[in-house]
Structure formats: structure tokens, C-alpha cells
Amino acid sequence: MDWRRFAVIALIIAIMFGTVVLVGFSQSSPLLIVTSMLATTIAVATPLTLGALSGIYCERSGVVNIGIEGMMLGAAFFGWLASIYMNTVFHMPGMLSLFIGVLAAILTGGLFALLHAMLSITFKVDQIIGGTVINILAVGITGFLNRQMFFGKGSVFGGQVPHSPGILPRIHIPFLADIPTFGRIFEQQPITIAALILVIVTHYVLFNTRWGLRTRAVGEHPRAADTVGINVIRMRYINVIIGGFLAGLGGAYFTLESISSFEPLMTNGRGFIALAAMIFGNWTPFGAWAAALVFGAAQALQINLQFFRTLIPPQWSFLQNSYVVGLAPYILTMLILTGLIGKTIPPAADGKPYEK
Amino acid sequence: MQSSNEPGFIKNLRQWLEPLIVPLLAIITAVILGGLIIKSVGGDPFAAYRGLVQGAFGSKKALSETAVWATPYIFAGLAVAFAFKGGLFNIGAEGQLAFGAVAAALIGYALPKWLGHDIPAFIHIPLAVGLGMLAGGLWAAIPGALKAYTGGHEVINTIMMNYIALNITSFLLNGPMKDPNPLNVVARTPAIAKSARIAPIFDGLRVHWGFVLALLVALLIWWILQKTTLGFEIRTVGSNPDAAKYAGINVQRTIIISMAISGMLAGLAGAIEVTALNYRHELGFAVGYGFDAIAIALLGKTNPFGVVLAAILFGAMRNGGTRMQFLTQIPVDIISVIQALILLFVAADAIIRFIYRIRVREERVVLTRGWGG
Numbered sequence: 201m202d203w204r205r206f207a208v209i210a211l212i213i214a215i216m217f218g219t220v221v222l223v224g225f226s227q228s229s230p231l232l233i234v235t236s237m238l239a240t241t242i243a244v245a246t247p248l249t250l251g252a253l254s255g256i257y258c259e260r261s262g263v264v265n266i267g268i269e270g271m272m273l274g275a276a277f278f279g280w281l282a283s284i285y286m287n288t289v290f291h292m293p294g295m296l297s298l299f300i301g302v303l304a305a306i307l308t309g310g311l312f313a314l315l316h317a318m319l320s321i322t323f324k325v326d327q328i329i330g331g332t333v334i335n336i337l338a339v340g341i342t343g344f345l346n347r348q349m350f351f352g353k354g355s356v357f358g359g360q361v362p363h364s365p366g367i368l369p370r371i372h373i374p375f376l377a378d379i380p381t382f383g384r385i386f387e388q389q390p391i392t393i394a395a396l397i398l399v400i401v402t403h404y405v406l407f408n409t410r411w412g413l414r415t416r417a418v419g420e421h422p423r424a425a426d427t428v429g430i431n432v433i434r435m436r437y438i439n440v441i442i443g444g445f446l447a448g449l450g451g452a453y454f455t456l457e458s459i460s461s462f463e464p465l466m467t468n469g470r471g472f473i474a475l476a477a478m479i480f481g482n483w484t485p486f487g488a489w490a491a492a493l494v495f496g497a498a499q500a501l502q503i504n505l506q507f508f509r510t511l512i513p514p515q516w517s518f519l520q521n522s523y524v525v526g527l528a529p530y531i532l533t534m535l536i537l538t539g540l541i542g543k544t545i546p547p548a549a550d551g552k553p554y555e556k
Numbered sequence: 557m558q559s560s561n562e563p564g565f566i567k568n569l570r571q572w573l574e575p576l577i578v579p580l581l582a583i584i585t586a587v588i589l590g591g592l593i594i595k596s597v598g599g600d601p602f603a604a605y606r607g608l609v610q611g612a613f614g615s616k617k618a619l620s621e622t623a624v625w626a627t628p629y630i631f632a633g634l635a636v637a638f639a640f641k642g643g644l645f646n647i648g649a650e651g652q653l654a655f656g657a658v659a660a661a662l663i664g665y666a667l668p669k670w671l672g673h674d675i676p677a678f679i680h681i682p683l684a685v686g687l688g689m690l691a692g693g694l695w696a697a698i699p700g701a702l703k704a705y706t707g708g709h710e711v712i713n714t715i716m717m718n719y720i721a722l723n724i725t726s727f728l729l730n731g732p733m734k735d736p737n738p739l740n741v742v743a744r745t746p747a748i749a750k751s752a753r754i755a756p757i758f759d760g761l762r763v764h765w766g767f768v769l770a771l772l773v774a775l776l777i778w779w780i781l782q783k784t785t786l787g788f789e790i791r792t793v794g795s796n797p798d799a800a801k802y803a804g805i806n807v808q809r810t811i812i813i814s815m816a817i818s819g820m821l822a823g824l825a826g827a828i829e830v831t832a833l834n835y836r837h838e839l840g841f842a843v844g845y846g847f848d849a850i851a852i853a854l855l856g857k858t859n860p861f862g863v864v865l866a867a868i869l870f871g872a873m874r875n876g877g878t879r880m881q882f883l884t885q886i887p888v889d890i891i892s893v894i895q896a897l898i899l900l901f902v903a904a905d906a907i908i909r910f911i912y913r914i915r916v917r918e919e920r921v922v923l924t925r926g927w928g929g
Contacts, residue, residue, distance in 0.1 A: 323906040325906075326903070328711060333899055333900045333903050336851060336899060337893075337900065339896075341896075343889040344887055344893050348887050348889075472712055473716075476716075523723040523730070527724075530719045533712065534713055534717075538702055538708045
């Protein structure tokens with residue numbers, strides 16, 4: 201990922217922040233605005249970052265995964281279900297229930313990924329079709345179980361949604377979070393912090409370890425990798441499943457960190473936007489994270505503009521309509537994919553099943 | 557196992573039946589698995605499926621409702637199948653359908669008011685349906701053009717355009733196009749004029765001429781794909797864009813036309829639902845059609861007649877599912893799970909071939925390519 205792309209991303213984010221500062225500086229200090237926007241940006245970018253990292257593990261090893269949306273949706277549901285179940289049926293303390301919920305979400309992502317790996321690597325199903333199958337399956341299963349578990353005849357919870365153990369608490373990072381005003385940025389919830397750490401870990405693994413070199417070899421030229429004794433099938437399976445774990449953690453964000461309830465279809469295309477972030481980041485962890493931040497900033501812009509609605513001139517009032525403002529991330533995704541901001545190159549063997 | 561000296565008509569029969577084996581086994585396997593799921597949540601699978609079949613085929617009314625459900629599925633399934641033939645994966649049928657419905661509804665209720673007098677039905681209906689179709693086509697042509705000229709992948713772009721269409725229709729149906737009736741609390745348009753309504757075929761049943769139109773359109777699509785130069789070009793670009801380019805086919809133009817026709821079919825699905833069934837557009841009715849359409853196109857092996865059969869099956873399941881839920885309290889969402897399983901087994905036909913030890917190999921159709929192509 202070259203510096204020019206980062207510069208473009210920084211510019212886009214700066215423009216978004218600048219807009220809010222310009223609109224709102226008479227009501228609130230610019231420093232406060234920027235701090236609160238940054239905190240929102242980083243938090244909102246979390247599922248996108250994790251989804252993009254998931255995509256990077258899969259695609260760097262040569263497997264296209266458009267099922268990340270479904271993996272996140274499934275993980276969001278089962279993580280939430282596990283945490284409630286632990287809390288209400290086994291009377292576990294809230295924090296422990298949430299922790300088990302996160303583990304269940306990660307596991308769910310892994311299981312969906314195992315299915316995707318079997319479809320795309322073993323059965324050599326068209327990988328985009330395989331991903332679509334995962335997405336449709338996740339919508340069906342979560343919709344059915346959500347209704348059956350909570351509202352159905354044999355409902356475990358007696359026909360009503362039980363109290364959930366809440367959401368994961370903010371972590372106070374010592375020193376950093378103590379900085380006046382700016383410290384707020386560093387008071388984040390655990391999955392968000394984990395995502396940031398995983399960006400660094402993924403970069404290190406991919407570019408500085410033997411595992412990473414082999415993964416990239418398998419994704420670029422599987423036959424050559426095979427010739428030097430790398431087990432292509434095994435590498436792909438493990439990378440896709442790691443990707444599934446990451447997507448699962450991203451799914452946990454929706455029901456265990458952001459809000460404490462599940463709604464059908466709640467991932468709302470975040471899995472696909474994550475893929476766009478991955479492409480825009482040229483299949484690199486830091487690039488994908490920066491691209492995810494752009495979407496986070498778009499959301500922060502939307503939230504913050506609402507505070508200043510009295511200042512927006514009446515002829516522009518339709519811009520405040522939540523449906524109109526809500527278009528931003530989707531249009532942004534499409535613009536990014538047009539390659540106006542520079543072409544990117546996928547791994548050479550991305551999407552091609554390996555035949556010995 | 558294929559012997560060369562078998563009589564001609566058996567050979568013909570075999571050629572007709574062989575492509576049906578895997579989809580049929582996929583359906584049977586999915587239904588069995590669905591039964592196990594129903595059992596595992598404490599339901600009675602036999603009672604559930606009895607309710608399903610009864611609700612789908614048990615009476616004249618049930619059959620009529622199955623046809624009503626199948627109509628948009630046929631159009632939307634054809635839309636996805638047509639794009640597949642051109643090597644494009646249209647996940648955006650849902651958004652195109654919603655725009656078709658919005659346009660048809662607008663023409664249906666607002667045009668007489670704009671003109672200040674009534675319009676005869678033979679002009680009003682084709683206008684509403686035609687513009688709905690056009691709206692879907694234009695909406696799909698955008699990702700087509702992006703694919704042709706910038707390489708932006710249609711999978712993500714069509715999905716993004718679904719969300720954009722959803723936001724825009726939400727905005728319109730809650731604002732400028734909202735039914736002003738003081739009793740109305742939901743996001744929906746006013747009812748369309750009588751002159752824009754397509755009639756039911758039989759008195760007292762809801763099945764309408766849109767169903768017949770859907771069957772005719774399936775025939776038309778088959779004809780376009782198999783018998784016209786355009787169809788040949790689309791199929792060539794779909795199976796090998798490089799070869800198409802060297803053969804002198806304008807690949808970019810063909811991609812845009814494929815997407816536009818695909819979108820027009822999805823737009824028709826929406827327009828017919830408005831003009832022949834609901835007589836208005838209500839928010840949320842389009843949700844889920846996009847994914848169902850993909851499943852239908854794949855189950856029908858992208859063949860127009862296969863799509864019709866698959867759409868009728870899906871329509872029967874959706875229709876019968878309501879009856880099943882009423883009789884056995886099994887949530888109707890189980891239908892989505894069964895449909896996803898059908899899709900899984902159709903896509904991964906190797907699983908089905910493995911379970912049932914089928915050795916006959918069919919030609920594999922290339923459906924999509926990765927990000928690069």
C-alpha cells in the first residue's frame with residue numbers, strides 16, 4: 201500500500217471532520233468535536249476492520265469470501281444467544297456471560313468458514329456462489345431461530361425476550377486515557393481494541409513470518425507453492441477458518457459491544473462494505489483499516505451533523521433526513537470500487553480452486 | 557453406463573431427465589434436513605409438511621395463491637438467470653424490483669392527477685408496467701456500466717445499490733409519495749387508479765394475468781437467448797469475454813445490455829405486483845426477493861423453463877408456509893432455511909453426487925469470475 205493512497209484517505213477523513221467543525225464551531229470547541237468524532241470513527245470502523253481482515257486471510261490464500269456478511273450475522277446471533285443463555289439459564293455473572301458470548305460468536309464464524317472452505321476448496325463450488333449460499337443460510341437460520349427461541353411454542357425463554365447481560369464495558373487504558381480531552385479516544389470497548397491489535401498482528405503475520413509467506417505463495421501461485429512442498433489445501437483451509445474467527449469477532453460487535461439486542465438482518469451490508477475496504481486497502485491490513493476508518497468517519501459525520509441541525513439552511517433540510525444521510529457509506533463504497541482513486545490488484549490465484 | 561444401442565426415444569428421454577436428477581435430489585435432501593430441524597425444536601415434521609402441501613395445493617384458492625406468489629419469483633428469477641448467462645452476478649434484483657414498483661405506483665396514482673382527466677386502461681396499464689420495467693432496467697444499467705468501463709465488481713455494486721434503493725424508497729414512501737389518507741400510518745403510496753389495474757383471471761381468486769405474462773416472458777427470454785444474435789453475444793461474453801472480444805463483439809456494450817435487461821425483468825416483478833396485486837407500493841414488501849431470486853435462478857440452472865419450475869416451487873413453499881405456521885406454530889422462517897439448504901445442495905452438487913452415488917457428469921457452467929475478470 202503506497203503512501204499516496206494513505207494521503208487520499210487522510211484527506212477524505214479530514215474533509216469530513218472539517219465539515220462538522222465548520223458547521224459546529226460556534227456551538228462547541230473544535231477540539232471537542234474532533235475528539236468525539238475520532239472516538240466514533242474508530243468504534244464504527246470495528247466490524248468493517250475485522251471483516252476486512254477476515255477477507256485478507258481468505259483472499260491472500262486464494263479464496264474469495266463474500267460470505268463475511270452472513271458469517272457476521274450468524275455470529276452476532278449465536279454470540280448474543282450464548283450470552284443470554286449463560287446469564288439467564290445458568291445464572292452466570294454478566295461479564296462472564298458476555299465473554300462466553302464473544303467466544304461463541306468467534307466459533308460460529310469459524311464454523312461458517314469451515315463450510316465455505318469445504319464448498320470452495322474441496323467441492324470446488326464457484327466461490328462467489330458459495331459465499332452467497334452462506335449469506336442466505338445465515339439469514340434463514342438466524343431468522344428462524346430468533347423467532348423460534350424467543351417467540352415460538354417451545355421457547356426456552358417463555359415467549360419473551362429475556363434481559364440480556366448488557367454490553368461490553370469501556371476499557372480505561374492507563375496513561376493514554378488520562379490525557380485531558382484527547383484521552384476519550386483511547387477509552388474504547390474490548391472488541392474495538394482487539395481489532396486494532398489484530399491489524400498489527402495480521403500485518404506482522406502476513407509479511408514477517410514463514411506462515412505469511414506461505415499464505416501469500418498459495419494465493420499467488422499455488423502450483424509453485426505445491427512444488428516446493430507447501431500443502432495448498434491445508435493452508436487454504438486454515439486461513440479461511442482464521443478469517444471466519446475474525447468475521448465472528450466482528451459479528452460479536454453488533455450484539456455484545458454496540459447494542460445488546462439482535463434484529464434480523466442487523467448487519468445491514470457491513471460485511472460487503474468490509475470487502476470494499478479490503479479491496480481499497482489493496483489486500484493489506486493497514487490499508488484496509490484506513491479504508492474502514494473512512495466509513496467510520498462517514499458515520500461520525502452523520503451522527504454529529506444531527507447535533508447542529510438548527511444551523512443547516514432550510515433549503516438544504518432534506519440533507520438531514522436520515523435516509524438521505526444514510527446513503528453516504530454505500531455511495532462511498534461504489535465510488536471506491538470504480539478505481540477513481542487508483543487501481544488495486546487482487547492476489548493472482550484469488551477465486552480459483554486448486555487442481556493438482 | 558450409457559449404451560450406444562439404446563432406442564432413440566429413451567436417449568431423448570434421458571437427455572431431458574438427467575439435468576433434473578440433481579435438483580430433485582437436492583430438494584428431497586433439503587426437505588429431509590428441514591424435517592430434522594423441525595423435529596429438533598420440538599415440532600412434528602409430518603404435520604408441518606402436510607400443512608405446507610395443503611396450503612400450497614390443497615384447494616382452488618391455494619393453487620391461486622401459489623401462482624400469485626410464483627409470479628414475482630418467475631420475473632426476478634429470470635432476471636438473475638439472464639445476468640448469469642452474460643457472466644454477471646446480479647444480486648441487486650431487490651433494489652431493481654423496488655424501483656420498478658415505485659415507478660409503476662407513481663404512474664398508477666399520479667398520472668391521472670397530473671393530466672387532470674382519466675386515462676383509458678389500455679394506455680395506463682402498459683405505461684405503468686413499462687415505466688416500472690424501465691426504472692428497474694436503468695437502475696441495473698448503472699452497475700453494468702461501472703463494470704464495463706471501470707471494472708468495479710457488480711457483486712458489491714449491486715448490493716450497495718440495494719441499500720441505496722431501500723433508503724431512497726424509504727425516503728419517498730415516508731415523504732413525497734406517502735399515502736395522505738389520514739387513517740394511514742405506514743409507509744406506502746396511495747392506491748393506484750382503477751385504470752392502471754390488471755384484472756384477476758377468475759372471479760373471487762387473486763391469481764391475475766401477470767402470472768400468464770410471466771410465463772410468456774420466460775418463453776421470450778428463452779427465445780432471445782437461444783435464437784437471436786443478441787442472445788448469442790450475451791452468452792459468448794458470459795462464457796469467454798476474451799474470445800468474444802476477438803470475435804468482434806462489443807463486450808462493454810453487451811455487459812450493459814445484459815444488466816439492463818436483467819434489471820428490466822426485476823423491475824417487471826415489482827411493477828406487476830403493484831398493478832395486478834397490491835394496487836400500491838408498500839415499504840418492506842421487496843425485502844428478501846433478491847436472495848430468493850438467486851436461489852431460484854441456480855435451482856433452475858439458469859434455464860428459463862427451469863426458472864419457472866423453481867419459482868413455482870418456491871412460491872408454493874412460501875404460500876404453504878403460512879398455512880403450516882397457522883396449523884403447527886412452526887415459524888414460517890423455516891422455509892428460508894429449507895430454501896437455503898436447497899441452494900446449498902444445488903450449488904455444491906458434488907455433495908449430492910457423493911450421497912446418492914451419481915456418476916453421470918454434466919457440463920459445468922461457469923457462473924462468475926473473481927474480482928479480476
